[in-house]
Amino acid sequence: MKLKKSTVNNLISFGIVIIAFIICQTMISTGVMKRSLRGQMIPICVYIVMAVSLNLVVGISGELSLGHAGFMSIGVFSGIIASAWLKGALGLENELIRLILSMIVGGAFAGVFGALIGIPVLRLRGDYLAIVTLAFGEIIRNVLNCLYFSLDGRHLHVSFNNPSIPGTILVNGPNGAKDVDKIATFPVGFVLILFTLFVVLNLINSRSGRAIMAARDNRIAAEAMGINVTKYKMMAFVTAAVLAGMAGALYGMSMATVTAAKFKFDTSILVLVFVVLGGIGNIWGSIIAAALLTVLPELLRAFADYRMLIYAIVLILVMLITNNPTMRALFTKLVPRRGAGQKGGEAL
């Protein structure tokens, strides 16, 4: 059977990610990788998933979202609670199964919130999504700051602004979650990246993906072709929220303590920076930018005073590389990117 060009491209991108994983895993097991860098492996996976999923909203469906960290934080806390409940109430000891189930719970909760925001906002024309997601990120952080969760035997207790609840405290308001079961692993993070790429790339190269991009490129023409624009914008937005929730759950269970304050506006903007630097609509660029800029502060620790200077230089380099026409043409060959603002490759 002759494979389609997009299928071949997808296989190549999967291959590159798998090779990168094998290299990292070998470096870890042979002890070549420094300890500090080893601790960065899960955050790298998390931020790659965050960047790729945000790119689905910003690049592929053409809507600006400024609250992606909000979905991540929902995933973090619902994942941590789910994990503790599965262990405490159901006695599920297997860490891998517990991790995966918690990630599914995290994704589901984030998806529900995504739908709740998307249903009213995506019906409107204009940049309302940016404003509402910005507010959502702040509101969810402040609400989480006031929420207390505890597990009393099999029962889950929730209270608002009142720390005195029975049982062992899981989430302690502004102090966040403490003594989290650190069950997240790098291989699972890698699998989450593959899952994200699988979902996003297959979505783009399907009937639904074409409808999403049609709605982005020319709303009036898309509607004249019978495409329900709101429905397809929702599809992209909720899918991205689910993926961010799953990444959040993984992130939560890789840290001993997490507080809601971590997921403020800055984090949403950081992920947006990855997307913009990697090239809007360019999935491959998002992966590189997220990976590079997440490890960079750690790698530059040795340079002490010059750290921020070098960080700035690398930012500019990433921007130049991902927006250079020849490099873009190369990326287009590697990853199908029928994205917006694609001025480079004329022929397809």
Place this chain on the structure above:
Amino acid sequence: MSETTRRRQNTKMVPAPSHGIIPERDLYSSPVLEARHLGIEFGGLKAVEDFNLIIGRTEIAGLIGPNGAGKTTVFNLLTKVYQPTMGSVMLNGHDLNGLNTVQANKLGIARTFQNIRLFDNMTVEDNVRIGLHNQIKYGMFTGICRLPGYWKGEKQQHEKALELLSIFDMQDLAKVRAGSLPYGAQRRLEIVRALATNPSLLLLDEPAAGMNPHETEELMNNIAKIRDQFQIAIMLIEHDMNLVMGVCEGICVLNYGRIIAKGTPDEIQSNPTVIEAYLGKKKEG
């Protein structure tokens, strides 16, 4: 010569002053479109007023008039891009009142745009596939998981898209970026994309604009061919009188938002009001 072509040549036009412009062959089937007292105001400006028109099942109708007469606005009203402030539109017996553009398209009305609105960064084939969106379906989950329905749907879309492109002999351009096509080809692609939505009424807004005389000639033949092949009604806005008079069976003339004349090409050409308002005096020779 096909049955339908012969039938078309034998058709005698029956102008119906109180209604619209219906060719005889459509007399016994219900009309595809009925617009009654249609009108819209933009902040006091009556862009279209008391627009009445009936289009037969397989009629080719023309909508002409000077610049700013309200022709494109009529298309926007029929496709529900604008909600009319007065009157009603019936499409295939369904009242379009309260419906949106998407629903109107699903009921069988498709259009092209005066200022071309292609998906420039997508391939020619993908543009047509977007037109096929509601014709060959499979769900999001099927698409992501690459279930058998995905492969079947993609194959059908691919074959149907090439078949539709072959109307204008464009099947070899399937992999070309739509935005890099020459102007004339972009106009043709818009027609193919609109046809892909399986309409019963196709609205063409200045399809020959920017085309050379040879291309226009070809387009004229293709418009008739499309009607015969798909058995649909076509309404076109055009400033090229050779095309309008050559291909349209009924013509409706608009001036300052109002219909000033309806009839066959011959009647329109000899109508003094139309000559005064739009066509101008015939040149000698």
